[in-house]
Structures are given as structure tokens and as C-alpha cells.
Amino acid sequence: MGAVLAVAIGGAFGSVARFVVAQGAQSWLGSAPWGTFTVNITGSLLLGLIVGLSAHRLPMQPWLRDGLTVGVMGGYTTFSTLMYQAMRQFEDGLPLAAGVNLVGSVAVGMAAMLLGLAIGRAA
Numbered sequence: 001m002g003a004v005l006a007v008a009i010g011g012a013f014g015s016v017a018r019f020v021v022a023q024g025a026q027s028w029l030g031s032a033p034w035g036t037f038t039v040n041i042t043g044s045l046l047l048g049l050i051v052g053l054s055a056h057r058l059p060m061q062p063w064l065r066d067g068l069t070v071g072v073m074g075g076y077t078t079f080s081t082l083m084y085q086a087m088r089q090f091e092d093g094l095p096l097a098a099g100v101n102l103v104g105s106v107a108v109g110m111a112a113m114l115l116g117l118a119i120g121r122a123a
Contacts, residue, residue, distance in 0.1 A: 002063040010071020018043075018076045033089070033101050036081045040105050043077035045112040052120020
């Protein structure tokens, strides 16, 4: 039951953080895809950092690790929003922008995940 509660509470915090960061990025960078991109990349970095730290430097109770990874980071990242925005770009006659949004999010997200994992392991 502790893990379920940790995931639920973490999800609430992650969702609020997603809203705040996406809104901030959109007001600073312009359009909606940049807010989602920012959230997904920072989420990938943070997820890698949490996994790296919890596995190598900062052992965590399973309920805490689940609360942070599944809860906070699951509530924070926005894969479904990425899909929606890419579909909208495609429908708006911007197939190149949709492709760059999708490929860039996945490629840069993976790079950020690997960077966060490396930082977490080295800390």
C-alpha cells in the first residue's frame, strides 16, 4: 500500500510541475510543442538521474523509488501530449515540423536519459 500511495502523491506533484514548466517554456519559447519538448527532455534527464542515483549512490526504499519514478516522473512527462501536438502539426500542413518534433523528442530525450543516468552513477 505504501508504494501505491507514494505513486499517487508523486503523480500529483509531477502533474503540477509539468503544468508549471510547460507554461513557463511556452511563454519563454513560444508555442505548445516547446513546452512539451522541455518537459519531456527535462523529465528524461531527471528520470535517468533518479535511476542512476538510486541504483549506485543513494539506495532508496522501493516505495520511494516507485513514488519518484512512476509517480513524479510519470505525472511530469507527457508522451500523449507529444503525440497530440505532432498530429496537430501534421494536420495543420506542417509534416516536417511534426517529424522533427517526434524524432527530436525521442533522440534528445534518450540522450538526456543517458546523461542523467551517467551523472547519477558518478555522483
